[in-house]
Amino acid sequence: MSSLKVSALALALALSACAPVAPSPAPPTEAGATTGTGDSPPGYAGQAWDDILAEARGQTVDFYMWGGSDVINRWISGPVAEHVFTTYGVTLNLVPVSDAPEFINKVLSEKQAGRTAGSVDLMWVNGENFRTLREGELAYGPWAGFLPNSALVDWSDPSVANDFGYPVDAYESPYGKAQFVMIYDTARVPEPPRTVANLLAWIRANPGRFAYAAPPDFTGSAFVRHVCYHVAGGYEPLLGAFDAQVFAQKVAPCFEQLQALEASLWRAGETYPESRARMQDLFANGEIDFDMAYNPAEASSLIAQGRYPATARTFVFDEGTIANTHYLAIAFNAGDKAGAMVVANALLSPELQLSKADPSGWGDLTVLDPQRLPVEWSDRFAALPRGPATLSDAELSARRLPELQSDWLAAIEAGWIEHVLQK
Amino acid sequence: MPALLTLVVLFGGGLALALAQSLGYWPALGRETLSLDVYRLVLSEPEFWPALGFTLWTAGLATVGSLILGVAGALLLRAAAPGLGLTSWFAQLNLPVPHSVGAVMILLLLGQSGWLARLAAAFGWIERPVEFLILTHDPWGLGIVVEYVWKSAVFVAVSAWAALAAVDADYDSVARTLGASGWRRFTSVTLPLLRPALIGAGTLVFAYTFGSFEVPLLLGQRYPSTLAVLAYRDYVAIDLDRRPAALALSLLITAVTGAVALAGWVAQRRLASETGETSR
Structure with a gap:
């Protein structure tokens, strides 16, 4: 697809x-x-x-x-x-x-x-x-x-x-x-962590309350890229054509971080939501405290449909979102x-x-x-x-990050499956 | 005949195209050489073997569960003798419900934010719904098996009931007059009578569950998943190069279900000739 x-x-x-x-x-x-x-x-x-x-x-x-x-x-x-x-x-x-x-x-x-x-x-x-x-x-x-x-x-x-x-x-x-946005509920998390680093810290401090859809789900894959941008110290080294050396140096540590994070995830990372739709259910049912979307207006639309609480809001990371x-x-x-x-x-x-x-x-x-x-x-x-x-x-426009070339995307998704999911 | 022709052209044609593409033949992308590379790749991927094991496990457990519940259902039906109208109503109870809808129903019922979890929390057995037993997206595939059994047991029950109705009820009475206990009558009279029907139904249930993808996609954990889910993921991958892998996986699934169907057919034939000999 x-x-x-x-x-x-x-x-x-x-x-x-x-x-x-x-x-x-x-x-x-x-x-x-x-x-x-x-x-x-x-x-x-x-x-x-x-x-x-x-x-x-x-x-x-x-x-x-x-x-x-x-x-x-x-x-x-x-x-x-x-x-x-x-x-x-x-x-x-x-x-x-x-x-x-x-x-x-x-x-x-x-x-x-x-x-x-x-x-x-x-x-x-x-x-x-x-x-x-x-x-x-x-x-x-x-x-x-x-x-x-x-x-x-x-x-x-x-x-x-x-x-x-x-x-x-x-x-x-x-x-x-x-543009990618994070969704949260002000009734549950009044002040969301606004950087990737703070979000990772929040996840560790609140075990079981966070999940992301397993790549290659489009949105889950984007979340993984945000973490990888953070671990690589920014998206810049990953721009341009795929480079196996840079990948090994800058992206491999990202999988280690995500692997270490598993214990603090929903279901202790033993399984992952398989789709965006499932993420919506988990968030709406209060099983997890954050959702994410590629359409910045989606949360508002879900509120209007009565599927999300009226207190749901979105934010973008201070360092930007893809x-x-x-x-x-x-x-x-x-x-x-x-x-x-x-x-x-x-x-x-x-x-x-x-x-x-x-x-x-x-x-x-x-x-x-x-x-x-x-x-x-x-x-x-x-x-x-x-x-x-x-x-x-x-x-939104003040905080935009670029996408990577599809070779990078494919490599990150495959690497996530091998080093995080199957570990 | 036209129906058969349509079937052969559409089904056989699709199968042939899938086979060609799984062997790397894809003229639209300028690939015209045939090789087994894709199969080698698929079999060497670390996700394949756990997926095969998980698929066999869920399909096997679902088949056994459906057979047990189905036979119990058939016996109950026979004992209650509700009449043909009520029986066929029972048979169609969950027939029109697609597996995908069944899976969502199971999720709503058994999920950690599902109906039972909320009920348990409301009664104070657990503090919050999320503390409920993990019955879906679980390592043992319980949610998947429950859905399959829910759907297939009725099918088995109806097949078994039809088989029981077709044979002379006197067998049971004779065994009873000979002093056989209930369990003894079941194992040495009823079960042998049911065997051909159960082999047929069991083969169908196994073949279906082995190749079905929507239930494990909705109720299974992300890893390991079943072969059909792997094939689906490959088919919708951004990378067009995964398309042949999806088709190779689908053909492997087809091969396994074909082998199971063949084994079931052979077993039934053998049984038929055996019983034919003994009654002679």
Whole structure:
């Protein structure tokens, strides 16, 4: 299962209704002739954004994406499709799949068959899938920097410029964000430990009250990475391509720590919750005092559903928590590249990003940098209703850590299974 | 015939594709050589053997438990003779409940924050629900076995009841007039009569529980887990390279269940020819 699917699933948990598109007060960079900072994409040398808009008119963009969430599907085929059709004359055709490898395999077979005007235009990807696309030379690009709205993105943020540690290099355009948060109950733990070191100390002082889902569960695996970042003295040594020596030196001690921690865990570490869903049950039933999630709004949503106590809150570690971004990519042989770029640009517009972030709909975090937005727009993002347990964008974005490359992820998960679980 | 064809094409085709991919044949990723590397890898992984042991243990215990409870149920049914309507109602009692739902029910009932734990805490037998006996996600797989037995015992009971109903009730009366005790009648009359039905039902229960994945996933501890859970984890791993390992594991599971089914069939055949000879 792709990480995209899991994060999308986590995000989808918070959903209840379809978000209407916000009424539009003249979006600043929506349809203008300005381009982003990047060079013209391959095949469009010397052309301006307006030329791409002109070519896109009348095209049908086949958007392949994980289709497991009704609320996301409705948002795409409703407000987004209407918006790009009425504004740019682009028809958006949603093609839902159960997992990203399905359309990657499709593009791969088209490449093998030598098909030039391919059937896949736009794809929703991240992490491992993006790497597969890049290494198989299945992705078109670089193009993302050419989008006018890419100027609203903070490309110096490592969690945007790197997709699970793999450089984006304008081969995909950011679409939304997820960030790891810890969940606790103020009625049980009035003042939570706000650093990894303090949390580890808290666990040792309160045996049996803490658990994390066993990797490769997406969230549990992220928790293990936070501990490993802490033990390695920061994420920096682990960035870049996988290095067995660094792994042995910096990550192996992390397994020792987690192994030593077992005695203080729920069930003395003899077993681990197998999934995020089980973690939710344990937390809701008061068997454990902390939960964790990749969607910062999830705790609020669970409170609203009556599953979590009204006193549940979230926090991020002072040293930061892992954030990742999900993206849009264009197939190397897409038949409607101009249309795909226009749709990607529209999805990056303040208008649609705001509609996507509405907690009554998808509630996905925006990838736009509030400081690059005109005040009227940053105010509207700040004014989005936010549940009682959701941290502010400012607090979240000030504490973002990058993901590691998927080789590191796989090695950490395998190492955890070997040195912690099976010990 | 069309039904059989569909079965052969869909099932056989799936099996053939799985076999091909487990041998490393995956043209979409440019891999076209066949080898046993994946099987070697799977068998050399430290998690495999404990998982095989745990799978045999839970499936074996569940089979024995279902047979014992099932036979007891069949005898009760025969003694109470509730009539066909009530019997078939009993038979369908838990039939429509999927195993995954059954597993969640067991969790709600027996878990440490489950119904019984809360009841025990409410009665003051334990101070807090979490002090309740560990019956799910436990090292012995008790939660898993309880779920399987709950579901399969009814199936065994109905098979055994049907077998008892099909033979002449006079056997029992004759044994009684010959002065056989209740236990003696059970071991030397009822059980031999039931044997073919029990072998059949037991084989099915074992084969099913050996390959089933949702119950151990929901009620089992994380390590060791069963082979089917290992296969599932490999199948959904981020790393596409784990996909062939998942298929290799699934085929190993298929091989074991196939062997068990064959053994059950042979045992039944042998029994049939034996009883055929003695009655001649």
